[in-house]
Amino acid sequence: MSDPALTETGAATAPAPTGIRRRRSKRMKTLFPYLLVAPAVIYLLGITLYPGIYAVVQSFYAVKFGPWRPVGFENYANLMGDYQFWGALWNTFVIGSISLTIQCVLALTLAFYAYRDPWVQGWRIIFLIPMLFMPSAVAFIYKLAFLDARVFSDILIRLGLIDGNLSIQSSIWGSRALLILADVWQWTPFLFIIFVAALQGQDEEVEEAARLDGAKWGQIFWNISLPLMRPVIAVALILRGIDITTMFANVFIITKGGPAFGTETISYFIYRTGFKFFNFGYASAASVIMLILTIIIAQLVVKRAFRSGRA
Amino acid sequence: MARIELSGIQKKWGAIWGVRDVNIDIADEELIVFLGPSGCGKTTTMRMIAGLEDPSEGEIRMDGEVMNDVDARDRDVAMVFQGYALYPNMTIYENIRFPLRMRDVPKVDQDRLVREAAAMVELGDLLDRKPGALSGGQRQRAALARAVVRKPQVFLMDEPLSNLDAKLRQAMRIQIKHLQRQLKITTVYVTHDQIEAMTLADRIVIMEGGLIQQIGTPDEIYSDPANTFVAGFIGAPPMNLIEGRMEDGIFTAPSIRVEGLIRNLSGPVTLGIRPEDCHVAGAEAHVEGTVFGVEPTGDMTYLTINAGDALIEVKADRDYRSDLDVPETVAFDPARIAFFDTTSGQRIR
Ligand SMILES: Nc1ncnc2c1ncn2[C@@H]1O[C@H](COP(=O)(O)OP(=O)(O)O)[C@@H](O)[C@H]1O
Numbered sequence: 103m104s105d106p107a108l109t110e111t112g113a114a115t116a117p118a119p120t121g122i123r124r125r126r127s128k129r130m131k132t133l134f135p136y137l138l139v140a141p142a143v144i145y146l147l148g149i150t151l152y153p154g155i156y157a158v159v160q161s162f163y164a165v166k167f168g169p170w171r172p173v174g175f176e177n178y179a180n181l182m183g184d185y186q187f188w189g190a191l192w193n194t195f196v197i198g199s200i201s202l203t204i205q206c207v208l209a210l211t212l213a214f215y216a217y218r219d220p221w222v223q224g225w226r227i228i229f230l231i232p233m234l235f236m237p238s239a240v241a242f243i244y245k246l247a248f249l250d251a252r253v254f255s256d257i258l259i260r261l262g263l264i265d266g267n268l269s270i271q272s273s274i275w276g277s278r279a280l281l282i283l284a285d286v287w288q289w290t291p292f293l294f295i296i297f298v299a300a301l302q303g304q305d306e307e308v309e310e311a312a313r314l315d316g317a318k319w320g321q322i323f324w325n326i327s328l329p330l331m332r333p334v335i336a337v338a339l340i341l342r343g344i345d346i347t348t349m350f351a352n353v354f355i356i357t358k359g360g361p362a363f364g365t366e367t368i369s370y371f372i373y374r375t376g377f378k379f380f381n382f383g384y385a386s387a388a389s390v391i392m393l394i395l396t397i398i399i400a401q402l403v404v405k406r407a408f409r410s411g412r413a
Numbered sequence: 414m415a416r417i418e419l420s421g422i423q424k425k426w427g428a429i430w431g432v433r434d435v436n437i438d439i440a441d442e443e444l445i446v447f448l449g450p451s452g453c454g455k456t457t458t459m460r461m462i463a464g465l466e467d468p469s470e471g472e473i474r475m476d477g478e479v480m481n482d483v484d485a486r487d488r489d490v491a492m493v494f495q496g497y498a499l500y501p502n503m504t505i506y507e508n509i510r511f512p513l514r515m516r517d518v519p520k521v522d523q524d525r526l527v528r529e530a531a532a533m534v535e536l537g538d539l540l541d542r543k544p545g546a547l548s549g550g551q552r553q554r555a556a557l558a559r560a561v562v563r564k565p566q567v568f569l570m571d572e573p574l575s576n577l578d579a580k581l582r583q584a585m586r587i588q589i590k591h592l593q594r595q596l597k598i599t600t601v602y603v604t605h606d607q608i609e610a611m612t613l614a615d616r617i618v619i620m621e622g623g624l625i626q627q628i629g630t631p632d633e634i635y636s637d638p639a640n641t642f643v644a645g646f647i648g649a650p651p652m653n654l655i656e657g658r659m660e661d662g663i664f665t666a667p668s669i670r671v672e673g674l675i676r677n678l679s680g681p682v683t684l685g686i687r688p689e690d691c692h693v694a695g696a697e698a699h700v701e702g703t704v705f706g707v708e709p710t711g712d713m714t715y716l717t718i719n720a721g722d723a724l725i726e727v728k729a730d731r732d733y734r735s736d737l738d739v740p741e742t743v744a745f746d747p748a749r750i751a752f753f754d755t756t757s758g759q760r761i762r
Pocket residue numbers: 426429430431432449450451452453454455456457458
């Protein structure tokens with residue numbers, strides 16, 4: 103701001119004389135808004151775009167400790183034949199889709215029963231409590247309760263339901279179930295709140311019209327409320343889906359990808375490749391594939407949900 | 414086809430009165446209009462008939478059967494909401510079919526009934542659109558079609574025309590009346606528009622402050638108002654209400670003197686006279702005032718006379734013209750004069 107007249111004619115001197123106004127050059131006028139948001143944009147690009155490009159570039163090199171050695175598509179080619187990579191993709195898909203389905207159905211069901219309840223309307227914020235826990239703390243609680251301290255086994259033994267300790271960590275599906283349980287516990291409330299808000303936002307007259315038309319509550323929900331919620335459900339699914347696809351903390355803390363790589367998610371695979379075997383180029387290639395997959399899936403969901411959700 | 418009786422109906426939310434005391438007997442096949450200013454309890458009363466709201470006191474009967482505890486779904490009542498309340502995710506066809514689907518009408522009949530209903534309101538070529546792609550009038554007709562399609566016992570319509578422009582409103586008014594006559598379905602119609610009420614109704618129920626002020630045919634309501642509220646609410650411009658005194662059959666108020674009236678009345682009274690029952694007069698004048706306003710409308714001229722404390726509206730001849738503030742005299746048609754108790758506002762007969 104070299105021009106003093108420019109800086110002084112801020113919003114404070116409201117009825118700015120046109121003479122001073124005219125002095126702000128046309129170019130400055132068009133640039134000004136961009137200048138205002140520039141710091142935030144530069145910062146955001148710095149922490150997302152730069153590492154993103156860095157990873158893409160790196161994925162075409164063999165990067166161990168020494169200098170980078172260009173290898174073309176070798177990393178990608180190797181990934182295609184890496185059964186651990188495919189395994190991790192599969193695990194991510196299995197754990198993610200089951201967890202997402204359960205929490206979505208659970209949250210929708212709860213929302214359906216609760217959204218006209220005045221108590222829920224007043225106190226919905228308390229449903230957010232599980233979300234407020236630090237994810238790693240939740241992970242440790244689950245590790246303690248189900249694996250290390252065997253609280254869960256103990257309870258079942260005392261109830262006389264089983265004879266010995268459950269060995270969850272030696273069962274692939276047991277371990278997957280544990281990851282799913284932890285995720286469902288922590289994130290169902292988030293979806294519940296979103297769905298309740300969406301339902302409460304819907305026109306009550308439309309529901310009343312349906313009632314007079316002879317619809318029962320369940321029919322109103324299936325025929326009207328749910329279809330109208332499509333865009334909201336899509337957004338929630340995408341937010342949660344991206345979160346679940348990149349699931350790391352719980353895997354890292356609770357199962358370490360085991361047993362037999364049965365719970366190794368893509369994030370954990372990338373972490374292991376990069377930070378255990380220091381195969382950075384290879385890990386970058388896996389990240390890039392993951393990124394592309396995520397974007398494609400999100401695009402599909404958004405397009406589908408919003409196109410046919412329109413009135 | 415149903416007769417509806419409301420007896421001693423009250424509705425209260427905490428300390429807020431929605432409806433204080435409503436007693437109406439609606440005949441089978443009748444088109445009854447609830448008319449009153451905003452907030453007088455019209456919608457609340459209608460919602461109680463529909464079963465969307467439970468009365469705090471009183472009984473709702475249809476064909477003699479008490480309906481208080483019958484669910485809205487089972488009352489066989491169809492409602493046209495003020496905001497139409499069409500299902501935004503469905504096409505117009507699906508909207509109209511919805512009540513049939515919910516009531517398990519055989520699939521083979523559904524299509525025919527939907528098309529009949531759509532044809533009745535001239536909506537045939539819009540069936541594939543969604544409500545969002547329709548104009549206000551088209552949505553209104555879609556809502557109407559959805560209401561008529563299953564031939565309910567009772568129609569309820571809550572200010573269905575209030576979102577439309579004047580021309581469309583008149584067209585739809587005629588359509589609704591025609592439809593009601595054709596289908597012979599008992600109909601309750603809510604409006605705050607007196608023209609709508611006068612033109613549509615078999616009988617009008619005038620409400621104010623959660624209470625019924627008068628029930629009667631449009632003619633009765635217009636020419637025989639039960640109190641000053643009704644007199645002042647109906648008519649455009651409404652009835653002139655002049656506060657004054659009666660003594661020996663002579664009504665007097667500042668600048669006003671009417672002789673030869675009912676003998677047995679004395680003390681303070683309010684005289685009511687409709688603008689079309691006032692005439693610009695020569696010798697036999699009742700009012701001697703000055704011209705306050707002259708508003709020609711083409712087919713007539715609204716003349717406002719300043720008479721002491723009161724402004725008197727007169728529907729004068731279409732050729733009437735005058736300067737302002739010049740003296741003018743007005744005569745009342747004595748047969749059309751009504752008297753009201755000044756304190757209670759009730760009609761004195
Ligand atoms: N759900 C409600 N809770 C509290 N007061 C209400 C409710 N619905 C309506 N009322 C009140 O009841 C009165 C009558 O309302 P309503 O029947 O909607 O009037 P209108 O004649 O304009 O349709 C109004 O004073 C309104 O504020």
